[in-house]
Amino acid sequence: MEKVRLAYVVSHPIQYQAELLRRIAADPAIDLRVFFCSDFSLRSYQDKGFGVAVAWDVPLTEGYASTVLPRWRDTHSPSPTRPIARGFFRAFLRGVDSKPFDAVWVHGYSTVNALHAMLAAKALGIPVLVRTDSWLGERLRTTAKLHQKKLFFRLLSTLIQGVLAVGQRNFAYWKHYFGEEFPIFLMPYAVDNEYFAKRTEDAAATRGELQTALQLNPERPVILYASKLIKRKNADQLLEAFLQLRNVVQSRPYLLFIGDGELHESLVHRVAEANAEDDVRLLGFRNQSELPRFFDLSDVFVLPARHEAYGLIVNEAMAAGLPVIVSDDVGCADDLVRNRENGFVYPVGNVEALRDALIAVLAPGEAERMGADSRSIIEKWSFTEDIAALKTALRQVAHKSMESV
Numbered sequence: 001m002e003k004v005r006l007a008y009v010v011s012h013p014i015q016y017q018a019e020l021l022r023r024i025a026a027d028p029a030i031d032l033r034v035f036f037c038s039d040f041s042l043r044s045y046q047d048k049g050f051g052v053a054v055a056w057d058v059p060l061t062e063g064y065a066s067t068v069l070p071r072w073r074d075t076h077s078p079s080p081t082r083p084i085a086r087g088f089f090r091a092f093l094r095g096v097d098s099k100p101f102d103a104v105w106v107h108g109y110s111t112v113n114a115l116h117a118m119l120a121a122k123a124l125g126i127p128v129l130v131r132t133d134s135w136l137g138e139r140l141r142t143t144a145k146l147h148q149k150k151l152f153f154r155l156l157s158t159l160i161q162g163v164l165a166v167g168q169r170n171f172a173y174w175k176h177y178f179g180e181e182f183p184i185f186l187m188p189y190a191v192d193n194e195y196f197a198k199r200t201e202d203a204a205a206t207r208g209e210l211q212t213a214l215q216l217n218p219e220r221p222v223i224l225y226a227s228k229l230i231k232r233k234n235a236d237q238l239l240e241a242f243l244q245l246r247n248v249v250q251s252r253p254y255l256l257f258i259g260d261g262e263l264h265e266s267l268v269h270r271v272a273e274a275n276a277e278d279d280v281r282l283l284g285f286r287n288q289s290e291l292p293r294f295f296d297l298s299d300v301f302v303l304p305a306r307h308e309a310y311g312l313i314v315n316e317a318m319a320a321g322l323p324v325i326v327s328d329d330v331g332c333a334d335d336l337v338r339n340r341e342n343g344f345v346y347p348v349g350n351v352e353a354l355r356d357a358l359i360a361v362l363a364p365g366e367a368e369r370m371g372a373d374s375r376s377i378i379e380k381w382s383f384t385e386d387i388a389a390l391k392t393a394l395r396q397v398a399h400k401s402m403e404s405v
Contacts, residue, residue: 003031004394005096007126009088009117010107011078012038013060015288016312017107019192022063023383024390031096034066037085037113038078058288067091080111088120102398105129105164105390109156118159127161127397133189133309135169135331136176153177161397164389166310167335183396187389188335189310190382196319197375199292207297214256214281216297221253221362224298224322226291226313227305229261234304234327234349236263236270241304241355243274249362252279258294260285295320299367300358303330306348318342318378323370325357336381342373 006024010017013036025032042060069091071083095101104121108114109130121128162183165171174184203210211218223242227233235257242255257267257280264282271280286294295301301317302325310331314324318336326333327348337345344357361367 003029004103004398005031005099005101006033006394007092007095007101007104008032008034008107009104009114010034010036011111011113012036012041013066014041015058015060016191018058018060018062019195020190020383020386024387025064027387029391030394032064033096033101034064035085035088035091035117036066036068037071038074038083039068040075040078083113085113085116088117089123092120092124092126100124101126103127103129103394105131106160108132109160115159118156122159128159129162129164129393129397130156130160131164131166131187133166133170133331135167135173135309137169137329150177157182162393164393167332169331169334170310183393185389185393185396187386187393188381189312189315189332190386191312191315191319193315193319193378193382196292196295196316197321199289200295200320203293203296206293210293210297214283216254216281220251221249221299221367222297223253223255223358223362224258224294224301224317225256225303226258226286226294226301226317227303229257229259229263229267231263232306233259233261233263233308234306235259235267237349237351237354238302238304239267239270239280241351241358242280243276244351244355245358245362246276246279249359251362253299253358253362255280256294256298257282258284258286258291291316292320295322298322300325300343300361302354302358303327304348304354305330315378315381318374321371321375323361323367323374325354325361327354336377338373338377342370342377 021034024030069085069087071085074083092101092104104117104126106114106117106128109132118128157178162185163174164187165174165184166189171184171186225235225238229235246252267282271277295317301322303311303314304327306329308330314326314332314336317324324337324343326337326345328345329348333345337343339345346353346357361370
């Protein structure tokens with residue numbers, strides 16, 4: 001049976017997507033071709049959030065067929081209007097072996113390139129699927145902007161045939177704007193669970209070396225934060241919650257910050273002011289492949305962010321077997337975090353609630369129990385569900401018989 005020819009359009013190679021794309025490409029029913037609108041992430045670049053040069057140490061484009069499209073106004077810091085990629089119509093028409101694509105999947109909907117890709121597909125009569133991580137409470141908007149957005153979505157609904165929802169909040173977002181009848185398929189935001197579970201398990205062999213390097217007493221629990229040190233991520237609030245609890249928890253914990261950004265200096269100052277240098281470590285930016293070593297020596301992971309679209313780092317921590325504490329402004333909260341089962345969801349900005357959640361997780365035996373529940377939950381939120389959802393969507397929206405999917 002002939003494979004389904006699928007084009008995927010995305011802004012640039014993204015670390016979180018690489019393994020999923022490899023697995024889709026390996027599926028015997030799908031012939032995947034990926035089109036990047038920029039290749040900046042393949043080079044070392046200055047990340048505004050981290051405030052440091054970033055060079056990913058995981059393969060971003062191996063294992064699947066990809067093309068970087070020609071472009072105008074190229075830049076090392078992409079925006080909704082830069083760079084402007086060219087050649088969508090020609091690429092879609094050429095398809096695979098001169099046969100046009102059966103469907104086009106576009107990541108995002110609000111950039112010039114995403115809209116260009118949709119218009120090209122529509123002109124060729126190729127159905128379009130869209131995936132993004134937006135949800136209704138992600139950020140505040142004025143009444144005028146909300147009205148403009150509704151008008152925009154009316155136009156958008158004429159360009160696409162279905163959407164791939166990454167979670168419950170994203171599902172509700174699409175339903176709000178497109179209505180009950182529009183095709184919505186749950187294709188969960190997932191990570192390579194097996195990779196993080198195995199790498200974390202392997203890290204146990206060198207845990208002592210890392211504890212020595214960081215001057216950590218192995219008898220004391222560890223609280224882990226791994227994200228950008230920018231205002232909306234609320235690392236400073238986590239520090240305040242920690243300072244309130246460190247003398248309350250029987251075995252005095254450590255707090256590790258992985259990441260860099262604009263709050264770094266103020267965090268250093270606050271730690272010194274509180275005489276907490278022995279308890280807090282600011283470890284700077286670490287690549288994704290290094291994280292399992294820190295997951296291994298930690299007892300709980302915390303993401304206290306505001307306006308967090310999803311939070312895939314939570315998936316990684318859960319796959320590593322950690323309980324997780326997230327604010328209710330983190331998009332994955334409804335999908336992955338169950339209060340008192342594998343962690344806690346607390347009201348964003350409420351330092352006292354965050355402190356109490358930490359105290360509860362660090363109670364004797366609780367972190368181990370909740371970590372096991374994290375693993376059980378995340379097992380059902382994986383690439384397997386992603387590919388199944390993608391196939392269901394392709395069956396429904398593609399113009400040809402899909403018995404092969």
